[in-house]
Amino acid sequence: MQQKEVKAVTVHEAHDVRCENHVVEWSDEEVLLKVERGGICGSDIHYYLHGRAGMSVLKAPMVLGHELIGIVEYAPATSGLLAGQRVAVNPSRPCRKCQLCEQGHQNLCRSMRFMGSAQFFPHVNGGFAQYVALDPQQCVPCQPDADPKRLVFAEPLAVCIHAVRQAGDLVGKRVLVTGAGPIGSLVIAAALASGASEVIATDISERCRHLALAMGATAAIDPRDEHQARLWREEGGYFDVCFEASGAAAAISSAVSFVRPAGTIVQLGMGAASVDYPVGSLLVKEIQLKGSFRFVDEFNIAVNWLENRKIDPFPLLSAEVGIHEAAQAFEMAADKARYAKIQIVF
Ligand SMILES: [Zn+2]
Numbered sequence: 001m002q003q004k005e006v007k008a009v010t011v012h013e014a015h016d017v018r019c020e021n022h023v024v025e026w027s028d029e030e031v032l033l034k035v036e037r038g039g040i041c042g043s044d045i046h047y048y049l050h051g052r053a054g055m056s057v058l059k060a061p062m063v064l065g066h067e068l069i070g071i072v073e074y075a076p077a078t079s080g081l082l083a084g085q086r087v088a089v090n091p092s093r094p095c096r097k098c099q100l101c102e103q104g105h106q107n108l109c110r111s112m113r114f115m116g117s118a119q120f121f122p123h124v125n126g127g128f129a130q131y132v133a134l135d136p137q138q139c140v141p142c143q144p145d146a147d148p149k150r151l152v153f154a155e156p157l158a159v160c161i162h163a164v165r166q167a168g169d170l171v172g173k174r175v176l177v178t179g180a181g182p183i184g185s186l187v188i189a190a191a192l193a194s195g196a197s198e199v200i201a202t203d204i205s206e207r208c209r210h211l212a213l214a215m216g217a218t219a220a221i222d223p224r225d226e227h228q229a230r231l232w233r234e235e236g237g238y239f240d241v242c243f244e245a246s247g248a249a250a251a252i253s254s255a256v257s258f259v260r261p262a263g264t265i266v267q268l269g270m271g272a273a274s275v276d277y278p279v280g281s282l283l284v285k286e287i288q289l290k291g292s293f294r295f296v297d298e299f300n301i302a303v304n305w306l307e308n309r310k311i312d313p314f315p316l317l318s319a320e321v322g323i324h325e326a327a328q329a330f331e332m333a334a335d336k337a338r339y340a341k342i343q344i345v346f
């Protein structure tokens with residue numbers, strides 16, 4: 001094992017994020033990456049605000065961050081990677097041995113070691129650090145002229161491409177996206193890139209509705225607009241597919257009335273622990289309800305889509321902040337009324 005002392009962004013407890021010294025260790029079989037940029041994700045914000053993300057509760061300080069891009073500093077000869085090469089980091093480290101992994105559901109692996117996650121103890125550190133050690137399989141090489149500011153969106157875009165695939169063929173379909181934060185907005189772009197004929201977004205925030213339009217949405221509506229909701233409910237439902245990206249109880253239950261019989265709902269938003277759900281409507285309309293969690297090979301597709309400019313993520317980028325101002329960056333990222341994606345520069 002080799003070691004290096006670096007600066008890293010750690011969370012100690014709710015509302016306590018620090019830029020501090022951290023020791024990175026790496027073996028001969030691992031890649032040492034010099035991190036260029038990282039995007040602050042919803043789960044990072046949850047650890048910052050609540051000391052937990054879903055079921056994962058923080059029990060010790062942890063390095064945050066799983067949306068990363070960097071330059072290879074050291075790579076094992078067998079990895080095919082070269083020092084000086086720019087790579088996008090796939091933060092997933094599934095066991096690759098269990099039945100779920102063998103069936104291609106690596107995202108559902110029960111031994112998944114996902115970067116910057118407190119699911120296990122000791123926690124799996126993230127990559128908001130000047131250097132990070134990785135499995136060579138986590139490193140996806142980028143084209144030499146790739147823009148790191150753009151490519152750092154690969155991880156959240158992978159989440160959205162996976163969701164789009166959960167819905168099946170979108171060509172010519174009418175799509176509803178409820179919740180237009182960073183994930184909802186990338187779903188809008190991914191659905192359009194996948195052939196949807198119409199993509200309508202709903203969000204109670206005016207800023208998010210503007211974001212949805214900037215990402216290509218056909219229209220962006222305030223979900224409290226009862227007149228519009230009535231039109232979508234007519235004749236059993238207007239949309240072929242709904243991507244529920246808000247996690248809000250009202251959006252989750254109303255999706256069933258907006259989707260046509262035999263349509264599909266993909267649940268992406270986490271949040272509401274329990275919902276008063278219209279099971280009867282789901283049943284008589286034979287709506288397919290699907291969960292969507294992280295991604296599998298969609299990470300490589302996301303890198304490709306960003307490099308080929310199939311999707312422009314820049315309307316989402318609200319600010320870039322240096323590593324020493326990390327605490328401030330989290331305060332900004334948590335202020336959803338004003339900011340979408342914040343990138344930390346290392
Ligand atoms: Zn993320």
Ligand SMILES: [Zn+2]
Pocket residue numbers: 094095096097098099100101106109110111112
């Ligand atoms: Zn596994």
